[in-house]
Amino acid sequence: MIFTETKLKGAYIIDVKRIEDERGFFGRSFCQKEFEEFGLTNDIRQANVSYNKKKGTLRGMHMQLAPNEETKLVRCTRGAIYDVIIDMRPDSETYKQWIGVELTADNYRMLFVPEGFAHGFITLEDNTDVTYNVTEFYTPGAERGIRWNDPAFNIEWPIEPVVISEKDQAHPDFEEVTKETEGKLLV
Numbered sequence: 001m002i003f004t005e006t007k008l009k010g011a012y013i014i015d016v017k018r019i020e021d022e023r024g025f026f027g028r029s030f031c032q033k034e035f036e037e038f039g040l041t042n043d044i045r046q047a048n049v050s051y052n053k054k055k056g057t058l059r060g061m062h063m064q065l066a067p068n069e070e071t072k073l074v075r076c077t078r079g080a081i082y083d084v085i086i087d088m089r090p091d092s093e094t095y096k097q098w099i100g101v102e103l104t105a106d107n108y109r110m111l112f113v114p115e116g117f118a119h120g121f122i123t124l125e126d127n128t129d130v131t132y133n134v135t136e137f138y139t140p141g142a143e144r145g146i147r148w149n150d151p152a153f154n155i156e157w158p159i160e161p162v163v164i165s166e167k168d169q170a171h172p173d174f175e176e177v178t179k180e181t182e183g184k185l186l187v
Contacts, residue, residue, distance in 0.1 A: 001028055003038050003112075006101075008087045008094045010114035012038065013101055014073075029075070029110065040112055041071045043135050050130040052079075052123045056162035060120010061086060061146035061171075068142035069115035071135040076103040079128025081121040082158050086146065089116035098155055103130075118146045120168075122157055145171040 002015040016027035028034075035042040050059065061084070064070050074083055086098040102124070103109050113119050121130065145168060146153070148161065152174040 001031060001034050003034070006099050008085065008097060008099055008117070009092065011085055011087075011099065011117065012040065012112040014110040014112055016108045027108070029108070030073075041114075041135050042073075044073075044133045045137055046134045048132050048134065049077075050132075052128045052130070052163075053126065054163050055123055055126050055128075056159055057128075058120065058122045058148050058157070058161035058164045058168065060084065060148060060168065061118040062120060063088060063116075063118040063144050063146075064136060064139055064142040065144055066142075068136050068139040071115050072113040072119060072132045073110055074103065074113060074119070074121075074130065074132040075108075075110045076105055077129045077131050078105050079123060079125040080104040080106075081123055081128060081130055083111050083121045084119070084155055084157075085111070085113050086118040086153055086155075087116070088118050088146075092116070096153060098153055100156070100158075105129075118144075120146075120148060122159060122161055124159065146174055147171040150174050 002017050004013045016029060018025040018027045032042055081103050082100050083103050084098055084100045087094045101111050150173060
């Protein structure tokens with residue numbers, strides 16, 4: 001596998017190193033040893049799949065708070081997405097910065113999302129499947145959301161969304177962490 005660290009420390013784009021021949025190619029999409037060489041968490045507890053009927057379906061931005069923070073390994077297995085993460089770690093040099101990566105069924109690319117990041121995506125094709133492995137169980141009480149178009153982040157989506165859940169549309173504006181909030185992330 002080919003690991004490329006993004007500008008957001010700890011977040012990696014992972015490409016399959018292809019060994020090609022007349023049949024096609026072979027490559028690894030996961031190797032515990034290689035993940036450990038980069039210091040990446042790989043204790044998978046849950047595997048999720050998201051099926052999206054329409055191009056322009058936006059899901060996100062989602063995260064879980066400590067002690068239920070989760071690391072994600074995201075891959076598009078059918079269709080295409082623009083996958084976005086925001087660094088929500090207050091002590092990080094890249095706090096509140098975001099990146100977007102195109103993941104497609106054809107490029108086999110994955111995005112490793114560390115704990116402390118919000119995650120979401122928009123579909124670029126109809127009938128798109130996204131799989132993601134996570135290191136923590138879903139915990140409703142720890143779930144938080146950031147509105148996809150919150151001006152605190154100015155995410156540049158490649159297309160306008162046409163399908164967004166009511167829940168994702170209703171996320172409040174982001175509020176900075178302050179002493180008054182006792183170090184709790186408010187999103």
